[in-house]
Amino acid sequence: MAMANPLQFIQQVRAEVAKVVWPTRREVLLTTVMVFIMATLTAIFFFLVDLLIRSGLQFVLTTFG
Template sequence: MANTNPLQFIQQVRAEVSKVVWPTRREVLLTTVMVFAMATLAAVFFFIVDQIIRFGLTSLLGFFG
């Protein structure tokens, strides 16, 4: 493991941070909206599937019970 003095370490960290491409406010807003939209779609999908399974099991148990 190479030993680096604190000054070199800070210089290297600053050099790496300057390479980072930060998202714009618009990109953050769009991705946030897309996450909420996909989460809503997934919730609706699983709700519908759950209701179908519930109806099927209720019918099946009612038929035999």
């Protein structure tokens, strides 16, 4: 494969960057808030699952241990 001319490469990069549709400030803010909400819900879920497993294991160990 032949190496492209550096000037031609830069022109092609500029053409591709011009095709990019950048998100609006509102879209970035909404998706950021949604990520934080989902991360918080996931952390709460795994905390509760861990608490349940730990409590069950402690019950089993104190009962039969």
